[in-house]
Amino acid sequence: MTRPSPPRPRQNSHHPGGTFPHPSRRPFRLTAPPVSGILRPRLIVVCVALAVAAFLVFCRGISVGDYPIGLTGVVKALAGSGDPGTLLVVRELRLPRAVVGLLAGIAFAVSGALFQTMTRNPLASPDMIGLTAGAGTAVVAGIVLGWDGGLGTQTLGLLGALATALLVYTLAWKRGTTGYRIILVGIGVSWVCTSATDYLVARGGRFQAQAALGWLVGNLNGRGWDQAVPLTVVMALLVPAALVLGRLMRTLQLGDDVAAGLGTRVQPVRFALLLTGVGLVAFGTAAAGPIAFVALAAPQIAQRLAGTAWPPPIASGLTGALIVLAGDLIARELISGTELPVGIVTGVLGTPVLLWLLIRTNRAGSGG
Amino acid sequence: MSTTDPDLRANGLHLAYDNRLVAEDLDLVVPPGRITAIIGANACGKSTLLRALARLLAPRQGAVRLDGRALQSIPTRELAQRLGILPQTPVAPEGLTVIDLVNRGRSPHQTWWRQWSKADEQAVHGALAATGMTDLANRAVDELSGGQRQRAWIAMAVAQGTPVLLLDEPTTYLDLAHQVDVLDLITDLNRRESRTIVMVLHDLNQACRYADHVVAMKAGRIVAEGAPADVITAQTVEEIFDLRCQVMTDPVSGTPLIIPMGRHHDAPGVRAVAETA
Numbered sequence: 001m002t003r004p005s006p007p008r009p010r011q012n013s014h015h016p017g018g019t020f021p022h023p024s025r026r027p028f029r030l031t032a033p034p035v036s037g038i039l040r041p042r043l044i045v046v047c048v049a050l051a052v053a054a055f056l057v058f059c060r061g062i063s064v065g066d067y068p069i070g071l072t073g074v075v076k077a078l079a080g081s082g083d084p085g086t087l088l089v090v091r092e093l094r095l096p097r098a099v100v101g102l103l104a105g106i107a108f109a110v111s112g113a114l115f116q117t118m119t120r121n122p123l124a125s126p127d128m129i130g131l132t133a134g135a136g137t138a139v140v141a142g143i144v145l146g147w148d149g150g151l152g153t154q155t156l157g158l159l160g161a162l163a164t165a166l167l168v169y170t171l172a173w174k175r176g177t178t179g180y181r182i183i184l185v186g187i188g189v190s191w192v193c194t195s196a197t198d199y200l201v202a203r204g205g206r207f208q209a210q211a212a213l214g215w216l217v218g219n220l221n222g223r224g225w226d227q228a229v230p231l232t233v234v235m236a237l238l239v240p241a242a243l244v245l246g247r248l249m250r251t252l253q254l255g256d257d258v259a260a261g262l263g264t265r266v267q268p269v270r271f272a273l274l275l276t277g278v279g280l281v282a283f284g285t286a287a288a289g290p291i292a293f294v295a296l297a298a299p300q301i302a303q304r305l306a307g308t309a310w311p312p313p314i315a316s317g318l319t320g321a322l323i324v325l326a327g328d329l330i331a332r333e334l335i336s337g338t339e340l341p342v343g344i345v346t347g348v349l350g351t352p353v354l355l356w357l358l359i360r361t362n363r364a365g366s367g368g
Numbered sequence: 369m370s371t372t373d374p375d376l377r378a379n380g381l382h383l384a385y386d387n388r389l390v391a392e393d394l395d396l397v398v399p400p401g402r403i404t405a406i407i408g409a410n411a412c413g414k415s416t417l418l419r420a421l422a423r424l425l426a427p428r429q430g431a432v433r434l435d436g437r438a439l440q441s442i443p444t445r446e447l448a449q450r451l452g453i454l455p456q457t458p459v460a461p462e463g464l465t466v467i468d469l470v471n472r473g474r475s476p477h478q479t480w481w482r483q484w485s486k487a488d489e490q491a492v493h494g495a496l497a498a499t500g501m502t503d504l505a506n507r508a509v510d511e512l513s514g515g516q517r518q519r520a521w522i523a524m525a526v527a528q529g530t531p532v533l534l535l536d537e538p539t540t541y542l543d544l545a546h547q548v549d550v551l552d553l554i555t556d557l558n559r560r561e562s563r564t565i566v567m568v569l570h571d572l573n574q575a576c577r578y579a580d581h582v583v584a585m586k587a588g589r590i591v592a593e594g595a596p597a598d599v600i601t602a603q604t605v606e607e608i609f610d611l612r613c614q615v616m617t618d619p620v621s622g623t624p625l626i627i628p629m630g631r632h633h634d635a636p637g638v639r640a641v642a643e644t645a
Contacts, residue, residue, distance in 0.1 A: 029484050037483040038471070120461060244480065251475050253464075257424055257455040262528065263448030263476035309464035309508070 043306040043315060050302075050318035057325040058102055062094040064333055096228040100287050101220050101324045101342070103231045105294060107284030109302070109320020110242050112295030113311035114277040117249045118270060119179025125296040126281040129186025132290035133193035134164025135282065140197045140212040144204035153215065154227060154286040161282035164189060169274060178256070218291030218343025220328050227287040234283045239317070241276045246313045249273065253310055291327075292343045294320045297350040304357040323350055372435075373400030374450065374531045374564050376421065380430035383416050383588075389428070390416045391588035398532075403558050403565040405579035407572060409609050413588040414568045415456070415536055421566060422453035422534050434532070448476035452530035456537045456568075458521055460509035466520045467505040470495055473527035495526035498560075499553060515546030522553060533557070535567040539574070547571070551578045572609075576600055576623040584608050600624040 027040045059074045067089055069077070076082045077090040112125040126132060138160025139153050168189050172181040197216070201209045248269050251259040256266050281295060298320035299311030305319070306312050327345035381394035391413035398404055398421075406414040419425040421432055423439040431438040434450060442450075452473075460469055473495070474488045496502045499519045504512065509520050518538065525533055538554065539547040555578060557563050569575040575582055576596040584592040584599060586608050592599045601624075602615045611628055618625040 029489060031484070031486070035481050036485050036488075037481075120459075247480050247483075250472055253461050254469075254472060255455065255458050257419075257453065258458050260424055260444075261422060261448060261451075261453035261455075262472065263445040265444050309461045309468065 040306070040308070043308060043312055046302070046306045047312075047315050047318060050305075050315060050322055054102070054318055054322045054325060057322060057329055058098050061098045061101065061325055061329050061332075062090055064329070065089075065094065092224075096225045097220050097223045097328075098325065099228040100223040100231060101328050102321045103228070103235050104220075104284040104288035104291060105298070105321035105324030106239065106317040107231070107235060107280040107320075108291060108294040108324075109298035109316045109318075110239060110313055111277040111280035111284070112320075113299035113302070113313050113316035114242055114245070114249070114273050114280075115295075116299050117246075117253055117310050118273050118277075119183060120253055120255075121179060121183055122296070122300055124179060124183045124186070125299070126277060127290065127292070127295045128190065129183060130164050130168055130188075130190030130193055131161045131186075131278060131281050132285050132295075133190045133197070134167075135161040135285040136216050136290055137193045137197045137200070138163070139215055140200045140204075143212045143215070144200045144208045146208075154230075157286040157289075158282050161285055162278065164193065165274065165278040165282070214341060215289050217341040218289040218346070219341040220288055220324075221339050221341070223288065231283055231287045234279065238276055238279050238283075241272075242280070242313055245269065245273050245276060250310070288324075289341075289343065291324060292347040293350040294323055294346055297354045298323055301350075301354055301357055304360075374398075375400060375435050376432070376451070376532055376564065376566075378417075378421065378430065378432045381417070381420060381427045381432065382429035383413065383420050383425060384428045385416075385425075389588070391420075391585075394420075394430070394590055396583060396590065396593075398564060398566055399581050400564050401558075401562045402580040403555065403567070403578060404581040404583060405567055405569045405575035406583045406585065407569060407575050407608070408585035412585045414585050417583075417585065418453075418534055418536050418566065418568050422451065423447060424453065424455075445476050448528070448530070450530055451532040451534065452525045452528040453534045454521055454525045454536065454538065457540055460517075460520075462510050463508050464510070465506050466501055466509055466512075466523070467492065467496070469509055469520055470501075470505075470523045470527045473524035476528065491527045491529055495523040498526055498556070499523040513546075514542050515549060518542060518546070518550055519553065522550070522557075526557060530563070532564045532566070535565070537568050537570055539569070539571070547574065554578070572600065572605070572626045573618070573624075576625070577618060577621045596623050600626065 027038045030037050030039045059071055059078075062074045063069045063071055069086055069090065073082060073086055074090065077086050078095070082090075108126075115124045115126055115129070116122050118124075135157040138156045141147075142153065142156045168182060168186045171189070172185040174181065201212050204212060248264055251262045251264045252266065252269060254262075260266050299316040302315035302319040303311045306315050323346055324342060327349055328342040330349065331340040331342050331345045376398040378394055378396040381391065382389065383391040383394070394417060396417075406417060408414045416425060420427055423432070426440060431440070433439070434442065434447070439447065470492050471484070471488065474491060477488065478485075493502070496505055499522055501516070501519055501523050504516060504520070509517055512520060522538070525535075535554070538550055542550060551574060554565055554567070558565050569579070579596060581594065582596050582599050583590055584604065591608060592604050600615060602613055605611055605613050605615065605626055613629055614627045616625045616627060617623070
């Protein structure tokens, strides 16, 4: 098995002694054995800025209304002090609505980030692959047919989203699932659900149709602790799960075969991801209705702000919260007199931001 | 790198997609510390065999064993520390930097609290240096040329630090200069770090030149196996590829060099030469 040695590398492309480039704004290494990781300064700055902005908008949302409360009053009331009247208004009327907005925004955005990363496709957000459409069909069927089996709107929305997810997963299954198949099947299922919803709305009476449309557009009006509490409990479980799975996804993003070769158990991880993403979007939709655009746009906006090659889950969640809270605030404050549903504003608000980021990053030729 | 040579072998493999049998009765012992090339015509099952060796495909019958243990019984993560696979033309997400890609090769060695240990850093920088990618570490993979991109992926596989490295047509879509470049790089990995390499190659001449051991497949079976000089003759090439050819000695490497004939260039007397070669 001996043979003459092949020629040495032709190009002078080896730099065994080369220095490793280490500009300061690049990710840097953090070690505090046994803990170590890569810190991305830009991502951290973006997360902190988003968190501060989301908190301010959250407080501002609580402060405005028929009984205005100053920002300091809001912060005090949240901390548990203040006069009883203010405490009552904050705790019972405005806080639950703000909490639903905050958590629904996080839920949609994190779910979107999971789906987009898993399928390596920004189009694969849960609102594109039929999950919110399925929730909509279930809720509208409940409203229009007057039959909800004793279940509230919230439960119907939840069941609708879960059933649709199961349907998409089953139909997309062929020796395992691929992101591509889930997108195609999901878009098909989405259209079927939308058609069914349209049929139900057209069939229903005027008042039923109006109620259905009010829910379909995504709405925080009249949200109370009945919606906020279950959502909080679910989020406390699913968001940590999403963050743990997010790490496993870094290999999945390179394709199934590469991921398997790097020690990722592709099908179980993908199933866990689907379950988490579906749970997030189902509970978010159940509480707040299918708020447009957040799941699709928030992860993409966060990715471009942070300059990463994947939608960063925490920054995505904060972006989603900011979009929903700001959308709700604008709906109430700028367009006074009408309680405009938040879903209308998020679409109008989110689109230009995403377009601006797309154009800007393309010109700069970075961050994509 | 492990001190013991890896022992990768397949016994009585039957490989199938759904109910379509692609390969049957494959027996193979991968020579440790050597470069093995799997060759054969399109759809002969060579990539399928590689996928089975990497556990990307579960065999219908038989087993692939690494150091005596069936691949299916080895925990995924442990296997990923012993055996790496680079599929054909993998695609990196848009904007992913070379160093981030290479670091993902360390996944089997990382935990959620230890994601950038000293060993990770050494392995990543070592892989970047070994593949000549140090200066491009902070560039996005999708902005690189085809040859550089393939080097980045190989760097990822190098950082994984496995004694066995499987590659599926690592030279696909590269121009000739970059094909040679990538194959030289793979040879470096084999020589310097004594990694066991198994790769599927399309180009017979490259297989002869770069591999210590060739495995020739036809219609789902292994039809010949051994050192290129022993296996590659005009007769075996005609048998494997249905291609008449002449086999000469490569003036550069001394390995077999295949000159295909085709239907239009059948010079007088050539047939006779081919038969005596």
